[in-house]
Each structure stands twice: as C-alpha cells, then as structure tokens.
Amino acid sequence: MMRRWGMSTTLIHDQHASERKTGAVAQPIVPAVAYSFGNLEAAADTVAGKRDGIYYGRYGNSTLRALEEKMAVLEHGEAALCVGSGMAAISTALFSVLQNGDHLIVTKDVYGGTYHFLTTLAARCGITYSLVDCTNVENIVEAMQPNTKAVYIETPSNPMLTILDIEAIAQVTKHYQIPLIADNTFMSPYLQKPLDLGVDIVIHSATKYLNGHGDVVAGAIVANAERIQFMRQQIMGDLGQVLSAWDAFLILRGMKTLSVRMERHCSNAEQIAAFLEAHPMVDKVYYPGLQSHPQYEIAQKHMNGMGGIVSFEVKGGGEAAKSFLDALQLAMISFSLGDPETLVQHPATMTHSSIPEAEREAAGITDGLIRLSAGLEDIEDILEDLTQAFEQVNHTERSAYAWAK
Ligand SMILES: Cc1ncc(COP(=O)(O)O)c(C=O)c1O
Structure with missing residues (x-):
C-alpha cells in the first residue's frame, strides 16, 4: 500500500483522483447543471443514492466533488460537503442535528454571524441555545438539558483566540451521545485536525485560509458519509446553498499553496x-x-x-x-x-x-x-x-x- 502523503503533497495532488479523463494537471471546471444517464435505472439509482454520481447542479458538480474529496482527505474525514459560504456550512451543520424543541450548547465567544443565526433564524425554528464558557468542561456538563442535542465550539475563537480542550469536550459529548461540532476556520486543516481529537462535524469558512486570496465566499463541512449525505439531500438541496464550479476551482487552486x-x-x-x-x-x-x-x-x-x-x-x-x-x-x-x-x-x-x-x-x-x-x-x-x-x-x-x- 502506498504511504499516506504528507500535507503539502496532499494539497497539490489527488491520491484518489476520480477524474483522469483529460490528463489536465489543473482541475477542470465543469459548470454543467444537467447530467445524462445511459438508461433509466442508472438515473433512478443515482437520485435514490444507491449509486454514486451527480444528477443535477443544485446537489453538486464534478469540480465541487473534487474539492469535497480533497477536504475529506485533509481533515481525515469520510466525506465533505462544500457550500456557498461559511455561514451556509454552519447553518447546514446545525440544522442537520437540531430541530424544533432542541437545545444547543455553544462556546461563549463564538463568531458574530453564528450568534446572529442562533438568535434569529434558529430561534424562529424553535431551537434554543446556552452560551457557555467551555474552557471548563464542568460548565458544559452543568448546562446540559434533557433536550440538548449538540455542542458547538470554535477554537481558536473569533476574536478572543480562546483555545478549548477539544479532547476533553469530546469525552463529555461522547458520554451524552451527542455530536460535537467545531469551527476550524482559524486553523485550516494544515494546523489542526479536530476529527482526530474526537469532533464529529468540522466546519470551515473556506472564504478565509482555504481559498486564501480574498476572492471567493464558500464553506465546507466534513463528517461521516451518512451525515454528509443527509446534509446534501435534505438541507443543501432544499435551501439552495450550492457552490459554483468556478468558485470550487478557485479554492482548489488556492489550496495548493x-x-x-x-x-x-x-x-x-x-x-x-x-x-x-x-x-x-x-x-x-x-x-x-x-x-x-x-x-x-x-x-x-x-x-x-x-x-x-x-x-x-x-x-x-x-x-x-x-x-x-x-x-x-x-x-x-x-x-x-x-x-x-x-x-x-x-x-x-x-x-x-x-x-x-x-x-x-x-x-x-x-x-x-x-x-x-x-x-x-x-x-x-x-x-x-x-x-x-x-x-x-x-x-x-x-x-x-x-x-x-
Ligand atoms: C470563525 C468564522 N466562522 C465562520 C465565518 C463565516 O464565514 P463566511 O463569511 O464565509 O460565511 C467567519 C467569517 O468571518 C468566521 O470568522
């Protein structure tokens, strides 16, 4: 078996390249919205999720898939979903684990946009939250309610650079059998891999370090394949947060460095x-x-x-x-x-x-x-x-x- 590549090599090359048709070294941009099938069974199986493939541009495109495969490899996750902004990643991840009547524990100095989402849109959907000082895991245990369905952290936090003990927090969420979600934007997968430390869902504003050139707004979510499939089919598709092939290409290009x-x-x-x-x-x-x-x-x-x-x-x-x-x-x-x-x-x-x-x-x-x-x-x-x-x-x-x- 081939040795797992180092981070810099992984950023530049594709160990599991799915698209080698043209031999082009740079990632091809495929803006197609419609995809055709050889027969009806193939089309029906793809839409039902029984067969891997892309069938309509609102659920992804092949340039985007290349970016998603790269994100999954870089974060040591099973699968990834890339969307139209960091906030789309945050809202998709939260809506995938919370519904009306549920409660969320959130680190107290969270990004202002996340706070805005929790106090407005999430509140309208009947989701409640507690802002907790997560530097002490005891505070998380104390804030648990019978309807607490997830813990959301950001480390380092924006803008106070508070660092949380991800491993210790993951022990608590595992005990309560609820998912731990981490915003890894400030680190990028190059500096920190939250999934290795016990996190279940990692999110990024790809607008920042991942793209790195200030010319794309995008977000990424990395988690197990089942969760990602749910987010793609049940949330991203309905809310229409898809990232365009052009933007996916720019991020892939930016990530090489x-x-x-x-x-x-x-x-x-x-x-x-x-x-x-x-x-x-x-x-x-x-x-x-x-x-x-x-x-x-x-x-x-x-x-x-x-x-x-x-x-x-x-x-x-x-x-x-x-x-x-x-x-x-x-x-x-x-x-x-x-x-x-x-x-x-x-x-x-x-x-x-x-x-x-x-x-x-x-x-x-x-x-x-x-x-x-x-x-x-x-x-x-x-x-x-x-x-x-x-x-x-x-x-x-x-x-x-x-x-x-
Ligand atoms: C830590 C963090 N998470 C998420 C976001 C939201 O990202 P976007 O602006 O791509 O929606 C930001 C934006 O500044 C951020 O700083």
Whole structure:
C-alpha cells in the first residue's frame, strides 16, 4: 500500500483522483447543471443514492466533488460537503442535528454571524441555545438539558483566540451521545485536525485560509458519509446553498499553496504578537503562541502552528483604537481574514456588532479590542506600519491634551 502523503503533497495532488479523463494537471471546471444517464435505472439509482454520481447542479458538480474529496482527505474525514459560504456550512451543520424543541450548547465567544443565526433564524425554528464558557468542561456538563442535542465550539475563537480542550469536550459529548461540532476556520486543516481529537462535524469558512486570496465566499463541512449525505439531500438541496464550479476551482487552486501560506501567516503573526506585547500602548495581547496566553499548553498540544490571527487591546479604549486603525497605511480595515494582505478590524463595531454590548463586554470584546489577520507581506513592513500608527495615536492624544489645557 502506498504511504499516506504528507500535507503539502496532499494539497497539490489527488491520491484518489476520480477524474483522469483529460490528463489536465489543473482541475477542470465543469459548470454543467444537467447530467445524462445511459438508461433509466442508472438515473433512478443515482437520485435514490444507491449509486454514486451527480444528477443535477443544485446537489453538486464534478469540480465541487473534487474539492469535497480533497477536504475529506485533509481533515481525515469520510466525506465533505462544500457550500456557498461559511455561514451556509454552519447553518447546514446545525440544522442537520437540531430541530424544533432542541437545545444547543455553544462556546461563549463564538463568531458574530453564528450568534446572529442562533438568535434569529434558529430561534424562529424553535431551537434554543446556552452560551457557555467551555474552557471548563464542568460548565458544559452543568448546562446540559434533557433536550440538548449538540455542542458547538470554535477554537481558536473569533476574536478572543480562546483555545478549548477539544479532547476533553469530546469525552463529555461522547458520554451524552451527542455530536460535537467545531469551527476550524482559524486553523485550516494544515494546523489542526479536530476529527482526530474526537469532533464529529468540522466546519470551515473556506472564504478565509482555504481559498486564501480574498476572492471567493464558500464553506465546507466534513463528517461521516451518512451525515454528509443527509446534509446534501435534505438541507443543501432544499435551501439552495450550492457552490459554483468556478468558485470550487478557485479554492482548489488556492489550496495548493495552503501549507506555505500558513507557515508564513504563523511566523508573521508570532512576530507581530511579540512586538505588540512589548509595546507601551498595548494593554493585552491575545495570541495562543504567547506564553502569557491562558491556554498556551493546550494550544501546543492540539495545534501544529499558532495561526495568523492576533487580537489586542490598545490603551485608551475606543477612541485610541479608532485613531490607530485610521492611521494604518499598509494594513487594511476589512471584515475578512486569512488573505495575503494584512487586515485589521474593530470587532465591537464590525464583526461582532450584532451582539448586545453587555454580552460583548462579558466575552472580552471591549471597545479597545482590535483583531489583526497577519498577511504574507515582509514582516519589517508590517511592523513599521504598526509603529507609525501607534505614533499617530500618541500624537493625536498629545494634541488633544494640549488643546484641553
Ligand atoms: C470563525 C468564522 N466562522 C465562520 C465565518 C463565516 O464565514 P463566511 O463569511 O464565509 O460565511 C467567519 C467569517 O468571518 C468566521 O470568522
């Protein structure tokens, strides 16, 4: 038997290539919506799921299937479903395990869009949830209700970079015989494989590191074949969340360089975190690679690299954060992350603005908090940009002080 390839090789090649008709090295884009069959029995068996195949574009296309096969291999899962956005992946995964009357336990500092889904659409469907501090597994046990049907985590979390002990949480969910769902967006399969740690369903916003070039919105779900089949047939098809062949191609192309990109994102982020930790205008830095991070040990155990996201709190609160962000010249103010460009954002007024102030503050998302996604630029240029922006804040504060006197 052939040795299992390393991650970088797997990202570039297909060990189980299903499509070798043309000999093309790059993945062919197949935009066909209609697929034909040699006879009626083949068509009927395919639609019934008795025979593998694609029959209509709303349930997938062959470029998308190539991406799904790759995602399953990379995450060490049985099967994958790729959809039109990270939120489509999250809602599909949650709707696959929850229905009217069910309850969900959710890690407390979850992505703002997930929170919005739980408080609006899921609530309309009669699904309830509890936000729980999952850094202590006892809290999860205490929050269990007779109708709790799943636990949903995000580690590292957005934007606080909280790290959860996936293995310990998986022991609890296995005991209660309910699925554990993990958002692995911040890590990508290159840095963390939640299924190996006991998770049942992994989701990604493929918009971020997987595609890596800021030009596609997409999502991915990896789980066992039965669950994926249910999501494809019963949820994605009905809600119409399919990803186009063109976008699937772009993600496959982007993923070829995932390993080299992640190495650079990590090394830039590490240096930015060290710079910020030593800066007199910074109150706190949240980065799992810093020894000051409360879950440093767990991060070392579960993650093959500490990721490209650094969050930090500037001294002077919201006003100082605003002056700092406005003064940046290289880093761009943007909602996304995981792109070649260094991107910064203000969670309190941008990604997490839908969370009420009290809940936001309780989760540590203060007005002075900034999230930075380290890009692939030369580190010296990023650090110089941060330095000059801090000097601008200093200057603004000094002018305000002189004026007030
Ligand atoms: C951790 C995390 N999960 C999910 C999403 C949603 O992804 P998308 O924007 O592709 O729907 C995001 C978006 O920022 C995210 O940061």
